[in-house]
Amino acid sequence: MKYVIGIDLGTSAVKTCLMNEQGQIIDEASCAYKLYQEKPGFSEQKPQDWIDGVMSTIQEIVGRYTGEVADIIGISYSGQMHGLVLLDEAGEVLRPAILWNDTRTTAQCEEIVAKVGKERLLAITKNPALEGFTLPKILWVKEHEPETYAKAKHFVLPKDYVRYVMTGELHMERSDAAGTLLLDIERNDWSTEVAEAVGIDRALCPPLIDATTEVGTLTEAFARATGLSSTTKVYGGGADNACGAVGSGIVTGGKSMVSIGTSGVLLSFEQTPDKNFGGKVHYFHHAVTDAYYTMGVTLSAGHSLKWFKETFAKESSFDELLASTEDIAAGSNGLLFTPYLVGERTPYADSVIRGSFIGIDTAHTHAHFAKAVLEGITFSLRDTLEIFRSSGKDIRDIISIGGGAKNPQWLQMQADIFNANIYQLQNEQGPSIGACMIALVGSGIVASFEEAVEKCVAIGEVFEPIAENVEVYNEIYNVYTQIYAQTKSLNEALQAFR
Incomplete structure (x- = not known):
């Protein structure tokens, strides 16, 4: 062996x-x-x-x-x-x-x-x-x-x-x-x-x-x-x-991945370097030779959830925090969160913008706020998905990895907000498994990255979008996309007091 x-x-x-x-x-x-x-x-x-x-x-x-x-x-x-x-x-x-x-x-x-x-x-x-x-x-x-x-x-x-x-x-x-x-x-x-x-x-x-x-x-x-x-x-x-993509099976055309860790990434395989995204997303060489990937970044993805927990739910575990949101309907009863805690990368590249809760009223509970944080993180990643789709990419299937792939409720939310099938991996090891797969291919143990994926990557549960949730989230996302422009000048004015 x-x-x-x-x-x-x-x-x-x-x-x-x-x-x-x-x-x-x-x-x-x-x-x-x-x-x-x-x-x-x-x-x-x-x-x-x-x-x-x-x-x-x-x-x-x-x-x-x-x-x-x-x-x-x-x-x-x-x-x-x-x-x-x-x-x-x-x-x-x-x-x-x-x-x-x-x-x-x-x-x-x-x-x-x-x-x-x-x-x-x-x-x-x-x-x-x-x-x-x-x-x-x-x-x-x-x-x-x-x-x-x-x-x-x-x-x-x-x-x-x-x-x-x-x-x-x-x-x-x-x-x-x-x-x-x-x-x-x-x-x-x-x-x-x-x-x-x-x-x-x-x-x-x-x-x-x-x-x-x-x-x-x-x-x-x-x-x-x-x-x-x-x-x-x-x-x-x-x-x-690139290694996270390899370890998730994103080694051929038509494959995409979302990774929610401290930051968040939505990444898609590209066969050529000649598409024009106008700098709205990153365009990098892949670890797969003569291939590329495009990628949008949310700077405070899992970081936003961690901040919320440590600030407002210090005694709760992450599992308890997420479980508290299960009975909250899509849209958090009109409460929206933007995860711009340290600025934002995609699509704004703005280091000054900061996060917001919009629509707070007395009916909102701790669970509503927690769900709004989850939704806001996922909306931010949808910003990248919309850039891809507007360029003509038909993205219907997405592999989900990272902390956002460990909770079934959040995986279903990704399916509903992205209006795509979300695939969970059976044995997710992150970029380290991609590094191993590169060594398998380089050493000739396997002949190609496609063969390495067959050996190393196994799909687990699949989360399909729920039509009624998709409809609700489409409407709310249209509101979400307006928050950046409405709060940009306010955050620039507040920068002097930070």
């Missing part, structure tokens, strides 16, 4: 899984690490903490493994996107990594738009200049830490740095590179035009690889430290959303 390891490098922890050649997860381990937020808007991590966490989880799994370590033949990755790791001539880290949720770079985003041009940037990268992307972070270091920038030889993203330490080979994988604002999506290469326009040396950009590219084997030192064999082959891996 042969085995592969999938490493999911998240924002709060690393999760490592061991999968056999039959597609079964047989062991897993996780290790948390610290997030540094020393100033408002700053969010950083120490890359060494990622390395320590990866080594710890592999050591834990190998310690329980009873077979021959040489039978663990491949390793791949899923990684948090956009984070900036700067390396010097010797490959040493120059400063802590600036993460995807760091928002210090508004001025640098404005600089990119001014120097490249909004429409030209969209034509090349398929994405607007947002604080979360990597290029604004590079420009921030260039402006505020010129001595550090002067020493920089390369930049990499989090999982690409971990792979570099494990193999000694420096590359950047395309599904992650697509989130830097430096990749020409249609040409499938770094954009000299963007780099020159903003004054970045293209030599900072490492060689590009695909998710299933074999980059080499483990270094003797890393193999010795973890108990693995130095013959273990290492593959490129993918961005966390």
Whole structure:
């Protein structure tokens, strides 16, 4: 029996899984690490903490493994996107990594738009200049830490740095590179035009690889430290959303996925890079070679529910909170919630907007508010779905993963608000299973991602839309879509008091 390891490098922890050649997860381990937020808007991590966490989880799994370590033949990755790791001539880290949720770079985003041009940037990268992307972070270091920038030889993203330490080979994988604002999506290469326009040396950009590219084997030192064999082959891996899509079976045309975690994502497979969404959704390379995906993001999805629970229902469990809403009819008796607690990404890209409860009256109970939060999160994700559908995509079936897939009531709500069949997975492991599947394909244990899906992804319960709820939610959604415009100026005025 042969085995592969999938490493999911998240924002709060690393999760490592061991999968056999039959597609079964047989062991897993996780290790948390610290997030540094020393100033408002700053969010950083120490890359060494990622390395320590990866080594710890592999050591834990190998310690329980009873077979021959040489039978663990491949390793791949899923990684948090956009984070900036700067390396010097010797490959040493120059400063802590600036993460995807760091928002210090508004001025640098404005600089990119001014120097490249909004429409030209969209034509090349398929994405607007947002604080979360990597290029604004590079420009921030260039402006505020010129001595550090002067020493920089390369930049990499989090999982690409971990792979570099494990193999000694420096590359950047395309599904992650697509989130830097430096990749020409249609040409499938770094954009000299963007780099020159903003004054970045293209030599900072490492060689590009695909998710299933074999980059080499483990270094003797890393193999010795973890108990693995130095013959273990290492593959490129993918961005966390790309790996989540792979692990959910979104590897061919016509497939879509919704993921509700701290943030929320609605993602759809694309065969070509030439559709025009006008920057309203993200357009990235997939982990599947020569394929793409489009994606809209709700910044405060599960975060909104967590905030509501901790603020107004601290003594209740999430299960108790959701159970309290079961008898509340669709529409929460005229109460609406917008989940803009930290701004919003899709479709507004507005860091100033904030959330609202609209329509409160004395008939509303705690349960009405809880249900309105669930509905508001799902309405926000429908904003992305409407962009897809208005472009001509016929989306009738959606895989649901994350926290929003763990509650039958919420799954039914997704079916009703999206007017689509919602599919729950039997064994959801998130991006880590996608990382394992990349290693299966890269190593040749399976011939294709389609075959990997057959082995690894099993559909569970299906939730079909209820016609009367669909009708109610369509009417309420029309009201929901008006709240942003009606509250935008109010939130801009209130910003001075935050």
